[in-house]
Amino acid sequence: MKRTERVACLLLKGKAVPILELAEACHRFSPQIAVRDKEAVFLEIGACRNLYSEQSLLMRLNVLAQRFGCFGQVGFADDAPTALALARFGVSSRDKLPLEALYDYASPFGHDDASYKKVMGLIVTMHMLGLSHLKDFAELPTKTLASRFGSHGVELSLRLHNRAPFAWPRFTPAEKVSEKAELHELSELPICTDLEPLLFVLKGLSDRTMARLRGRAQRLSTFNLTLDLEKGRREWKIELPVPQGSTAGLLPILRDRLGFDLQKKPLENTIVRVQLDVVETTPANRSQRDLFDEGGDTAEAWDALVGRLRQKLGKDSAFVANQVDEYLPERAWARALEALDRLPTELPPRPARVLRKPIPLKQDGQFLVGQKKWRVSEWHGPERIAVEWWMDPELEGFKRDYYRIVTEAGEQLWVYSAPARQGYYLHGYFD
Amino acid sequence: MSMTAKTNLAELRSLIAPRKKNVLPCSAHASGFPRGAVSELSGPHGGGKTQLALKLIAENPRLHVAWVESELSIYPCALPQQGVALGRVLFAEAGEQALWSAHQMLRSGIFGILVLSPQRPLEQIDLRRLQLAAEQSNTSVVLLSEEPTLTGAWPIALQLEVNRSSIRRIK
Numbered sequence: 001m002k003r004t005e006r007v008a009c010l011l012l013k014g015k016a017v018p019i020l021e022l023a024e025a026c027h028r029f030s031p032q033i034a035v036r037d038k039e040a041v042f043l044e045i046g047a048c049r050n051l052y053s054e055q056s057l058l059m060r061l062n063v064l065a066q067r068f069g070c071f072g073q074v075g076f077a078d079d080a081p082t083a084l085a086l087a088r089f090g091v092s093s094r095d096k097l098p099l100e101a102l103y104d105y106a107s108p109f110g111h112d113d114a115s116y117k118k119v120m121g122l123i124v125t126m127h128m129l130g131l132s133h134l135k136d137f138a139e140l141p142t143k144t145l146a147s148r149f150g151s152h153g154v155e156l157s158l159r160l161h162n163r164a165p166f167a168w169p170r171f172t173p174a175e176k177v178s179e180k181a182e183l184h185e186l187s188e189l190p191i192c193t194d195l196e197p198l199l200f201v202l203k204g205l206s207d208r209t210m211a212r213l214r215g216r217a218q219r220l221s222t223f224n225l226t227l228d229l230e231k232g233r234r235e236w237k238i239e240l241p242v243p244q245g246s247t248a249g250l251l252p253i254l255r256d257r258l259g260f261d262l263q264k265k266p267l268e269n270t271i272v273r274v275q276l277d278v279v280e281t282t283p284a285n286r287s288q289r290d291l292f293d294e295g296g297d298t299a300e301a302w303d304a305l306v307g308r309l310r311q312k313l314g315k316d317s318a319f320v321a322n323q324v325d326e327y328l329p330e331r332a333w334a335r336a337l338e339a340l341d342r343l344p345t346e347l348p349p350r351p352a353r354v355l356r357k358p359i360p361l362k363q364d365g366q367f368l369v370g371q372k373k374w375r376v377s378e379w380h381g382p383e384r385i386a387v388e389w390w391m392d393p394e395l396e397g398f399k400r401d402y403y404r405i406v407t408e409a410g411e412q413l414w415v416y417s418a419p420a421r422q423g424y425y426l427h428g429y430f431d
Numbered sequence: 432m433s434m435t436a437k438t439n440l441a442e443l444r445s446l447i448a449p450r451k452k453n454v455l456p457c458s459a460h461a462s463g464f465p466r467g468a469v470s471e472l473s474g475p476h477g478g479g480k481t482q483l484a485l486k487l488i489a490e491n492p493r494l495h496v497a498w499v500e501s502e503l504s505i506y507p508c509a510l511p512q513q514g515v516a517l518g519r520v521l522f523a524e525a526g527e528q529a530l531w532s533a534h535q536m537l538r539s540g541i542f543g544i545l546v547l548s549p550q551r552p553l554e555q556i557d558l559r560r561l562q563l564a565a566e567q568s569n570t571s572v573v574l575l576s577e578e579p580t581l582t583g584a585w586p587i588a589l590q591l592e593v594n595r596s597s598i599r600r601i602k
Contacts, residue, residue: 323517
């Protein structure tokens with residue numbers, strides 16, 4: 001089945017528009033992006049109709065533009081020139097476009113002086129003929145165009161009817177992701193002398209960095225933060241405990257880290273520039289979101305939470321557990337960031353609680369004595385767990401006979417005896 | 432469409448919309464565990480309180496679970512045997528920061544169940560804060576302890592004393 005082309009054009013207004021960075025962030029919505037110099041970003045969305053509606057894309061593009069400190073108009077059409085013209089003239093259909101929109105049909109992906117002059121000449125002629133809208137030009141019989149407007153007129157007519165499509169220029173994002181903010185008296189940003197206003201500035205930088213990384217389907221794992229002061233400079237290289245894909249995850253970590261450092265060594269004078277350079281990234285959980293599934297949001301919130309917990313509690317303190325094929329019960333699981341997609345290992349019943357260090361027990365007739373005196377009513381087992389010395393040299397070969405013991409009070413203990421050592425050891429509870 | 436028809440349609444929608452249950456079902460405790468509240472399971476080591484918590488988790492397979500302990504003694508290999516997929520449980524070994532960790536987890540809004548095994552009994556004010564956080568996130572917080580924290584403490588909605596022969600409701 002032939003795919004229908006559909007184009008969204010974000011036309012930006014303002015002087016210093018970070019168009020390349022914004023286009024990079026737009027990769028999140030579509031893999032096919034083109035840029036018109038300092039002015040507009042085109043997105044081919046024909047294949048994305050099942051992922052989002054045009055209405056929701058419109059809102060998302062507006063939010064994204066605001067994040068990059070600019071605002072713009074969005075136009076949707078079946079081809080790039082019409083989308084650009086609709087965004088530029090703020091009308092809803094091609095029929096309402098003025099003749100001046102012809103220039104966008106002549107050169108949609110970049111400014112071209114020669115074709116601009118030619119089109120302007122044609123427009124003057126058309127006005128003299130009483131034409132005022134693009135619709136009037138489109139309705140002229142094709143046979144008469146060459147004699148009235150020459151070859152350029154015919155070419156424009158073909159483009160107007162989408163019969164001479166343009167090849168989209170290739171867009172290549174910058175190699176490095178780097179964002180900076182200049183803080184001076186004329187800037188809208190606050191004067192930074194301590195943490196709170198600095199976090200305000202960092203939020204903006206982080207928003208833009210994360211938007212660009214999302215466009216690349218990446219998450220942030222290591223970055224450099226540089227504060228240029230009136231006199232001097234402070235630098236941090238921050239390795240995140242868990243890669244982060246959103247500002248909500250990054251900002252609390254930055255707050256903790258900078259808060260601690262700035263408390264120890266406050267800023268000597270005012271900050272004039274803040275720069276955030278991405279050093280290392282990891283692939284994102286999912287490059288495009290499924291609108292009917294909240295899984296993407298949960299994954300981001302999960303990463304943010306684990307990052308924060310690990311920052312505060314230490315590496316490996318917050319984790320998911322994965323089973324590992326090891327004989328020694330204490331080594332039969334490992335801490336990880338993500339769960340492995342594997343079937344659980346078949347094992348005889350295991351206790352819910354395992355002691356870090358087994359406690360030696362004394363046997364006294366029917367009693368086992370440790371921290372407490374238990375009267376044993378049932379012994380179940382043994383289950384022999386043994387590793388020969390050549391299977392795991394670290395363990396030097398061990399043999400343990402495990403028993404599930406039911407006490408008179410109903411408690412269930414996991415106890416083992418080791419032939420190499422005398423007596424019993426309490427290793428866990430079926431709690 | 433007239434206003435009356437619109438109103439009736441809205442009423443109809445609200446009537447047929449699935450309602451959020453405020454109780455998590457658990458076959459071992461017929462009245463279930465309240466959501467947005469703190470429950471406590473107490474009993475001796477080996478008495479079966481962790482198994483009861485695992486049963487609750489296994490019987491609510493759509494919920495993510497946070498498991499916070501001061502010193503980790505839970506044995507993850509036992510979880511799949513009780514019907515709990517390891518991938519939906521986030522463990523935290525939090526030392527002195529167990530309460531802080533629990534609050535962070537509740538605030539994230541990801542978890543339907545949070546199991547907390549603190550180093551020492553919680554103060555009344557900590558319990559109250561925990562209860563408020565649980566209420567805001569609509570999470571069922573399950574405290575595990577050897578002795579009941581405070582008999583009849585008002586921030587705890589459900590207190591059960593667990594041993595192998597019975598589950599006794601204290602509150």
